[in-house]
Amino acid sequence: MINYVLRRLLYAAVILLLVSMAVYAIFQFLPFDPAALTCGKNCRPNLIAANRVRLGFDKPVWEQYWLFLSGIFVGRDYGVGSAAFSCPAPSLGYSFRQNACVTDLIKQALPVTLSLAIGALILWLIVGIGLGILAARFKDSPIDTGSTVFVLIGTSLPTFVTGLLLLIYLTLKNNIIPLNFDGYVSIFDHPSKFFIYFLLPWITLAFAFSAIYTRYTRSAVIEISGEDYIRTALAKGLKPKVVLRKHTLRAALAPLTTLAGLDFAGLLGGAILTETIFDLPGLGRMSLKAVNDFDLPVVLATTLLAAAIVVIMNLIVDLLYAVLDPRVRVG
Amino acid sequence: MSKMPQSKRFGRAAIATSVAAGLVVSGLMSSSIGTANAAAGPKTGGTLILLEHTPKLDHLDPSRIYTGRDLAFENSFFIRTLVAYNPVPGAAGAGLVADLATNTGVPSNEAKTWKFTLRPGTTFEDGAKITCADVKYGVSRVFAQDIITDGPGYLQQWLDLGKVEYKGPYAKDTAGQAAFDKAVTCSADNRTITFNLNKSVADFNYLGTYGVISPVQAKLDMGDAYDLRPQATGPYKIAENTTNQLKLVRNPKWSKASDSIRTPYPDVVVMKFGLDEQVMDQVFLNDTMFNAVNFDGPLPANKDAFFSDDKFKDRRINTNDPYSRYLAFNIKKMPCLEIRQAMYYARNAKAILDYAGGTFFGGSYSTGSISPLLGLDYTPTKVVGPGSADFDPKGNVVKAQALMDKAKTSCPADYKKATVDGIVIDISQSVTLQDTIPINTAAWARVGLKVTYNIIKSGYYSTVLNPAKQNDLSNSGWGADWANASTVIPELFTLEGGFNLCQNGDDPAYKDFKAAVDVAMKTTDRAKQSDMWKALDVKAMERMWILPTNYGKSQYIWGKGVGGAFFWQPQGTLAWGKLYIK
Numbered sequence: 001m002i003n004y005v006l007r008r009l010l011y012a013a014v015i016l017l018l019v020s021m022a023v024y025a026i027f028q029f030l031p032f033d034p035a036a037l038t039c040g041k042n043c044r045p046n047l048i049a050a051n052r053v054r055l056g057f058d059k060p061v062w063e064q065y066w067l068f069l070s071g072i073f074v075g076r077d078y079g080v081g082s083a084a085f086s087c088p089a090p091s092l093g094y095s096f097r098q099n100a101c102v103t104d105l106i107k108q109a110l111p112v113t114l115s116l117a118i119g120a121l122i123l124w125l126i127v128g129i130g131l132g133i134l135a136a137r138f139k140d141s142p143i144d145t146g147s148t149v150f151v152l153i154g155t156s157l158p159t160f161v162t163g164l165l166l167l168i169y170l171t172l173k174n175n176i177i178p179l180n181f182d183g184y185v186s187i188f189d190h191p192s193k194f195f196i197y198f199l200l201p202w203i204t205l206a207f208a209f210s211a212i213y214t215r216y217t218r219s220a221v222i223e224i225s226g227e228d229y230i231r232t233a234l235a236k237g238l239k240p241k242v243v244l245r246k247h248t249l250r251a252a253l254a255p256l257t258t259l260a261g262l263d264f265a266g267l268l269g270g271a272i273l274t275e276t277i278f279d280l281p282g283l284g285r286m287s288l289k290a291v292n293d294f295d296l297p298v299v300l301a302t303t304l305l306a307a308a309i310v311v312i313m314n315l316i317v318d319l320l321y322a323v324l325d326p327r328v329r330v331g
Numbered sequence: 332m333s334k335m336p337q338s339k340r341f342g343r344a345a346i347a348t349s350v351a352a353g354l355v356v357s358g359l360m361s362s363s364i365g366t367a368n369a370a371a372g373p374k375t376g377g378t379l380i381l382l383e384h385t386p387k388l389d390h391l392d393p394s395r396i397y398t399g400r401d402l403a404f405e406n407s408f409f410i411r412t413l414v415a416y417n418p419v420p421g422a423a424g425a426g427l428v429a430d431l432a433t434n435t436g437v438p439s440n441e442a443k444t445w446k447f448t449l450r451p452g453t454t455f456e457d458g459a460k461i462t463c464a465d466v467k468y469g470v471s472r473v474f475a476q477d478i479i480t481d482g483p484g485y486l487q488q489w490l491d492l493g494k495v496e497y498k499g500p501y502a503k504d505t506a507g508q509a510a511f512d513k514a515v516t517c518s519a520d521n522r523t524i525t526f527n528l529n530k531s532v533a534d535f536n537y538l539g540t541y542g543v544i545s546p547v548q549a550k551l552d553m554g555d556a557y558d559l560r561p562q563a564t565g566p567y568k569i570a571e572n573t574t575n576q577l578k579l580v581r582n583p584k585w586s587k588a589s590d591s592i593r594t595p596y597p598d599v600v601v602m603k604f605g606l607d608e609q610v611m612d613q614v615f616l617n618d619t620m621f622n623a624v625n626f627d628g629p630l631p632a633n634k635d636a637f638f639s640d641d642k643f644k645d646r647r648i649n650t651n652d653p654y655s656r657y658l659a660f661n662i663k664k665m666p667c668l669e670i671r672q673a674m675y676y677a678r679n680a681k682a683i684l685d686y687a688g689g690t691f692f693g694g695s696y697s698t699g700s701i702s703p704l705l706g707l708d709y710t711p712t713k714v715v716g717p718g719s720a721d722f723d724p725k726g727n728v729v730k731a732q733a734l735m736d737k738a739k740t741s742c743p744a745d746y747k748k749a750t751v752d753g754i755v756i757d758i759s760q761s762v763t764l765q766d767t768i769p770i771n772t773a774a775w776a777r778v779g780l781k782v783t784y785n786i787i788k789s790g791y792y793s794t795v796l797n798p799a800k801q802n803d804l805s806n807s808g809w810g811a812d813w814a815n816a817s818t819v820i821p822e823l824f825t826l827e828g829g830f831n832l833c834q835n836g837d838d839p840a841y842k843d844f845k846a847a848v849d850v851a852m853k854t855t856d857r858a859k860q861s862d863m864w865k866a867l868d869v870k871a872m873e874r875m876w877i878l879p880t881n882y883g884k885s886q887y888i889w890g891k892g893v894g895g896a897f898f899w900q901p902q903g904t905l906a907w908g909k910l911y912i913k
Contacts, residue, residue: 032788038480045797050477079478079501085556098387099558108574167610172617179619181380181603183575277607281386281574285605289386294788 005319012311019307023300024065037294038096054079055096068093068300092304093297095290102301105286110305112184113282116274117267119198120205125260128210129253132217137244139222147214154211163204163277170200181279201278205271209263216259220252227251254325261317262310269306373895377912379597382614383626386574386605392558393542394473395481399653399810400626400904405542407593407908408579408600409563413447413466413524413539415592418906420897422706425814427536428592431461431546431564436536442855443491445535448523452589455548456563456582463517463524465546468500470515473543474507475499478554482543483812484829490514491529501554533855537813540901566595577602596895596911602626612636612888615646621892622912624905628886634692637888648896651694652885653810653903655702655819657877658756659832664803666837667742669734670749670780671875674804675715677731679774681724683767684881692886696724697879699868700809700823701816704900707857708816708864714872715879731778753781755802759791764806798834804878805832814901816864821848824871833876840874 027034035052052058055078056067067076071091078085078094087094087101095102135147170176180197187194224230225248233243272284283302290298381404390396393410406415415430417423427435432447439446453461472479473486474497491514497507516525528535538544551562559572566587567579579600612633614620629637637643660671680696687693695703698716703709711718721730738746748754758764768784775782785802787794795805809830812818822828825848826836835841844867851863871877887905889896894913899906 036794047476047480054477079554085554096555099555105574164607164609168613168617172610172613172619175619179614181382181576181606181620183573276605277610279575279603279606279610281605285386286574289605 005315008315008318012308012315015311016304016308020069020300020304021065023303024061024068027296027300028061032294034294034296037296092301095295095298097290097293097295098298102297105298106283106301106305109281109283109286111186112280113268113271113275113284115184115187115194115198116201116205116271116280116282117264119202120209120267120271121260121264123202123206124209124213127206128213129217129256131210132214133221133244133249135214135218136221136225144218147218151211151215154207154214157208158273159204159208159271160273160277162207163200163274166200166204167277184281201271201274201280204274204277205267213256213259216256217252220255221248224248224251250324254321257320257324258317261313261320265306265310265313268309268313269302373594373596373909373911374913375596375598375911377597377892378599378601378622379893379910379912380620380623381600381602381626381907382606382611382620382623383602383604384606384608384611385627388577388602390481390558391561391569391572391577392479393545393561394469394479394547395558396542397481397483399902402541403899403902403904404602404626404907406540406565406902407906408567408595409565409569409582410542410545410561411453411564411590412542412545414536415540416899416901418592418899418909420899420906422900424899424906425706425901427540430590430592431466432539436539438533438535441853442531442533442535443528445526445528445532446523447536447539450589451522452586453564454584454586455546456568456584457548457551458584459548461546461564462521464521465548466524466544467515467517468549468552469545469547470543471497471500471511472547472552473499474511475501475554483538483541485538485812486543488827488829489528489530489532489535491527500549500552531853531855532817533853533857533860534813534815534817537815540813566590566593567600575604577604593908595908609633615643615888615890618891621890624889624893624896624910625887629888631688631692634688634886637886638691643888646889646891646893646896648887648898648905649692649884650886650898651702651704652883653702653704654808654883655697655700655810656808656880656883657697657700658804658880659807659823659877660875661801661803661805662833662835662838662876663798665745665754667738667745667749668875669738669741670745671878673731673734673738673749673778674754674775674780675731675875675878676721676723676727676734677775677778677780678878678880679724679726679770680880682770682774684724686767686770687763687881687883692884694881694883696722697881699872699879700877701819701864701868702810702882704903705811705814705816705819707814707861708819710865712865712869712872714869726774726777728777735778735780750779750781753783754804755783755785757785757787757791757795757802757805759806760786760788795832796830801832801834807832808883810903816861816868817852820864820867820871821852824848824867824876835874835876838874838876840870844870844874 033048035055035057036048038051038055056064071087071093073089075089076087076091087103090103092102092106095105098105131147131150135144138144171179177199178196182193185193185197230243230247233247234240269283272288274280275282275284276288283305286298287302290302388401389398390401391405393405396402396405406412407418411431413430413432414427414435417426417428429435431449431453433450434448437446438444449461449463455461470486473482478501479499492510495507495510497511498504514527517523526535546564548562560569563569563582566582566585568582569577570580571578581595581598608627608630611625612629614623615625616633616636637647638649665671684690684693684696696716698711698718701709713719716722721727765786772782795801809819809823822830824833824835825831825845847863847867851860851867854860854863872879892913893910895909895911896905897909
């Protein structure tokens with residue numbers, strides 16, 4: 001098991017290295033001069049040339065890449081004279097658009113996105129799996145029909161529509177959930193403010209995802225309920241509830257784990273629309289701004305971070321698989 | 332220079348400085364709706380919330396701010412400058428008043444030397460006294476153009492550094508520093524700062540309203556990073572600057588006795604960043620936040636909701652913005668006057684203005700390069716736009732065709748380029764601009780003009796300001812930096828100007844034009860100088876160095892709990908420092 005994990009971590013490191021190379025290479029082919037992007041409206045050829053040297057864009061691509069890579073482990077220094085400064089390790093570069101080390105920007109944004117994703121995940125798993133089980137258990141009943149309607153609406157409405165509707169009707173018009181532009185607060189500092197801050201974003205995301213999970217769970221439970229071993233268990237006199245919990249769900253949850261892992265990883269990369277509508281300063285909004293501003297160091301860092309999250313979540317999902325399904329062995 | 336930003340920001344406005352100018356402005360602003368809601372007197376206390384769409388302001392470092400809105404915000408709350416505009420409604424707001432200085436500047440040597448004496452009792456937020464050395468150091472920073480980017484470039488043009496290129500205080504630049512130390516000097520008591528200029532600049536003191544001439548403590552300068560946390564000199568200081576908000580709290584070191592301009596009513600000022608524009612509008616439509624102000628304007632789709640409902644009659648302003656919008660001809664590539672004029676006459680200006688919301692929300696047809704908000708220096712040129720002989724909002728196709736026919740023989744190569752090869756127009760990536768492409772293309776096609784568009788996704792101005800990269804026409808806009816067309820005509824139409832997109836140095840009329848500009852710059856009689864700018868604007872239009880399009884409008888909305896809102900003409904935005912919570 002330990003060897004397996006170590007091997008997977010090694011693979012993950014190789015994948016991330018390749019992703020970083022690919023992203024770096026893509027930036028080299030973009031029709032933009034990164035030096036010109038750093039000096040705003042007053043850019044003149046001499047300033048662009050000076051910035052190119054100051055920021056290291058005058059160096060060969062391989063050397064720039066090496067500086068970026070080594071910065072992760074030893075930090076990076078920028079500028080000269082009294083304007084010199086450094087970004088300590090792990091340095092993912094410096095954003096001249098935001099005048100900050102990229103790692104610091106990520107440190108600010110990651111907790112927001114993490115809180116959003118974890119809360120939404122919990123909510124959509126509870127609602128999606130719960131409703132899916134109910135729909136399967138009471139197949140063709142009004143509950144099943146209701147779940148179908150829920151699934152249809154949930155999968156049809158894009159998150160920016162759901163989010164805006166919730167915000168307008170629950171907050172702005174009726175003040176059921178107070179408007180909160182106060183910014184992110186940690187759950188450990190202000191639990192109530194934290195929940196108020198994230199409630200609508202969680203519902204917005206969970207609404208879309210739980211619809212999908214309802215459909216998956218329903219299908220999986222119905223399909224597995226027809227398996228021989230389930231019939232055997234029932235024939236042996238086990239109570240249906242016990243069969244559902246111990247046998248049916250265990251088998252049904254394995255593929256859902258993979259799905260949830262990847263969806264969660266995707267959200268950690270940034271739920272751009274939800275973060276924008278609800279003014280959440282998370283990774284998604286940061287990435288969007290970076291793309292709009294052509295803030296290449298931030299784009300590079302967030303892309304790498306997203307890739308790292310996907311790789312790690314894949315590993316976690318594989319390990320969980322072994323726990324959920326005894327037939328699966330890792331190693 | 333105050334080029335029009337690519338986002339929907341407001342640059343610094345030009346304004347009226349005389350009664351006559353005031354009449355012009357008030358005439359133009361007759362469509363404005365809403366004024367100050369000052370029925371009850373101002374109150375102290377509360378939290379003022381400014382809702383902003385963008386994830387952050389471009390800059391907080393005073394040396395790097397150039398847009399009027401951001402300058403007005405900063406100057407209202409936490410950064411003081413040597414002189415400032417008087418935050419009062421109407422044309423009176425254009426008047427300069429002393430801020431950190433004891434007066435609005437003393438010129439000598441034919442306005443080549445300017446002196447400002449600092450008033451006593453002014454301090455930074457850490458209690459350190461503001462000295463001449465601090466102002467001088469702040470000025471020196473703007474020369475480090477690779478680090479202190481984006482601010483106005485007048486100091487680099489005007490300070491008498493000889494032939495030395497000063498690189499700012501961060502680099503080891505002994506010769507440059509010595510030249511700078513001669514150009515900017517401090518008195519023995521460290522209270523009077525003297526600027527020695529390389530030419531007469533009669534209105535140099537207006538530059539003193541910008542943060543490029545403001546104090547910075549050398550020991551606290553962090554180069555780039557000073558942008559995140561500049562030291563306050565005004566009544567508020569930065570308590571928090573995050574990705575979510577900028578929070579200002581009272582600066583206990585600020586003394587009301589040393590500041591005759593500011594009236595800091597709210598206890599706290601918070602700017603919320605990155606809000607969805609639709610959500611922002613809904614906040615006001617539903618009266619969810621009484622103490623909030625929309626730092627941007629409302630969305631086009633919601634303007635009717637705000638401006639047709641009496642509920643908002645005391646909480647809205649619809650006014651002319653300071654920008655004159657235009658397409659700059661690259662004269663090196665478009666030397667044929669007839670073709671340039673044909674493009675002007677064939678264009679369907681009405682369709683474009685209708686797209687922008689008509690005259691109520693969109694603005695008015697341009698009559699030259701100088702905005703009407705410049706008041707004293709503005710008059711319709713009668714060469715282009717309303718009042719000119721051949722102006723037809725939908726396009727004067729007959730006139731345009733006649734010019735094209737003439738071009739066929741007078742400049743056949745250019746004619747071929749315009750009708751066969753195609754004229755290339757630079758525009759920035761913008762939904763609004765791209766939506767107008769079919770309208771313009773169809774209009775020009777009426778006289779056989781063929782155009783293609785070069786959409787520049789990033790670094791628009793740095794691209795088009797590069798002569799090697801600029802195409803035949805470049806879309807742009809310009810607002811005066813202060814109430815003088817000295818920040819318009821020379822900037823746009825002379826080679827020394829910071830925003831010469833015309834590349835008009837080879838035009839037959841350029842030499843005389845430049846000579847006239849030099850005379851106007853030296854003229855200290857403001858009325859005479861004003862006449863000169865007007866004449867030069869006429870000349871520029873006759874030569875069609877730019878294709879003027881329209882003067883824009885902007886709208887403001889605020890919550891029912893906010894009082895004191897009015898349009899601050901010289902800054903082209905609300906007077907943020909006068910807002911109070913009812």
